[in-house]
Amino acid sequence: MNSIKENAAVADESKFEYERILTGDRPTGPLHLGHYVGSLKNRVRLQDKYETFILIADIQALTTNFEHPERLKENIFLVALDYLACGINPNLSTIIIQSMIPEIAELTAFFSMLVSVNPLRHNPTIKTEAKERGYKELTYGFLGYPVSQTADIAIFKADLIPVGIDQLPHIELARKIVRKFNELYNCNLMKPFALIDKFSKLVGLDGNLKMSKSYGNAINLSDNFDLIKTKIRSALTDENRIHPADKGNPEICTIYSYHRAFSNENLIRETEYDCKNGKIGCVKCKENLFKIIKELLEPMNERRSYYLNNKDEVWDILFTGTKKAGLIASDTLREAKESMKISYSFS
Ligand code: SF4
Numbered sequence: 206m207n208s209i210k211e212n213a214a215v216a217d218e219s220k221f222e223y224e225r226i227l228t229g230d231r232p233t234g235p236l237h238l239g240h241y242v243g244s245l246k247n248r249v250r251l252q253d254k255y256e257t258f259i260l261i262a263d264i265q266a267l268t269t270n271f272e273h274p275e276r277l278k279e280n281i282f283l284v285a286l287d288y289l290a291c292g293i294n295p296n297l298s299t300i301i302i303q304s305m306i307p308e309i310a311e312l313t314a315f316f317s318m319l320v321s322v323n324p325l326r327h328n329p330t331i332k333t334e335a336k337e338r339g340y341k342e343l344t345y346g347f348l349g350y351p352v353s354q355t356a357d358i359a360i361f362k363a364d365l366i367p368v369g370i371d372q373l374p375h376i377e378l379a380r381k382i383v384r385k386f387n388e389l390y391n392c393n394l395m396k397p398f399a400l401i402d403k404f405s406k407l408v409g410l411d412g413n414l415k416m417s418k419s420y421g422n423a424i425n426l427s428d429n430f431d432l433i434k435t436k437i438r439s440a441l442t443d444e445n446r447i448h449p450a451d452k453g454n455p456e457i458c459t460i461y462s463y464h465r466a467f468s469n470e471n472l473i474r475e476t477e478y479d480c481k482n483g484k485i486g487c488v489k490c491k492e493n494l495f496k497i498i499k500e501l502l503e504p505m506n507e508r509r510s511y512y513l514n515n516k517d518e519v520w521d522i523l524f525t526g527t528k529k530a531g532l533i534a535s536d537t538l539r540e541a542k543e544s545m546k547i548s549y550s551f552s
Pocket residue numbers: 442443446453454455458459460461476479480481485486487488490491
């Protein structure tokens with residue numbers, strides 16, 4: 206953890222003041238509990254402290270889903286609905302649709318001149334993601350998505366980026382690109398810092414290291430309670446435990462890792478003790494977890510129902526946020542082009 210803290214790209218809230226957060230998601234489908242633990246919960250907390258911009262990155266979604274652009278509109282709506290259900294407050298957070306800010310694409314083009322291909326190829330996050338997706342050949346768009354992420358950050362003048370530790374190489378690259386741009390053209394674009402979130406990952410129901418829609422091992426925030434109960438019942442536990450009186454090992458159990466993410470300290474301690482000493486069966490342990498998750502999701506479902514009955518309000522929130530962010534984007538692009546001495550126009 207020390208080496209993370211000492212990394213120049215990592216924010217130190219005890220020493221410096223930051224103003225604007227940028228965070229976001231690719232709209233590839235409904236969000237799940239992994240998203241909640243990894244980022245949404247944190248965003249709800251952070252929106253009270255910092256000006257928060259949340260980008261629904263529909264263009265970036267095409268880097269892995271380019272065959273189905275027709276699904277984007279529905280997915281943008283579903284992601285926005287998940288945000289609002291979780292407690293993202295549109296009065297505190299600005300939600301933005303990426304493709305409606307053309308300035309991002311223009312800044313991406315400028316930034317792409319400053320990055321050679323090899324560091325992108327060797328970027329550990331890109332390599333891991335390509336491997337997970339089974340990509341043998343990388344498209345230009347996929348390989349270059351950290352460059353477009355840099356443009357996302359710079360265009361909105363964001364100085365704080367909440368990320369999991371695996372995303373740190375992207376922030377380091379973003380800082381390098383912005384620094385190079387600033388030095389080369391005597392510009393003053395904002396260099397971002399990473400705000401590392403310690404609960405960055407939730408394992409999948411199958412025990413896979415990552416909960417993911419594409420692995421089919423996720424509990425979606427929008428799943429109904431019957432489905433959630435069924436999913437929890439099917440989750441991988443300590444396979445060596447046959448009878449409730451068998452002594453178990455919670456450290457290798459998916460359900461225990463969920464208890465650690467969602468339950469209170471007493472229940473976590475009790476679960477660990479009872480499992481290790483054969484005092485609780487997995488069925489009961491899963492029921493306990495279901496109750497906790499139900500309590501978490503109930504208020505979210507209330508907000509979700511409200512917005513489902515008022516869909517226009519959701520689009521209104523998206524368009525208002527995008528319009529507000531668009532003003533900052535055009536300002537940044539003007540500054541960038543002026544510094545490059547290419548701010549000519551027809552007039
Ligand atoms: S009792 Fe709970 S923690 Fe232990 S193996 Fe079963 S489900 Fe996992």
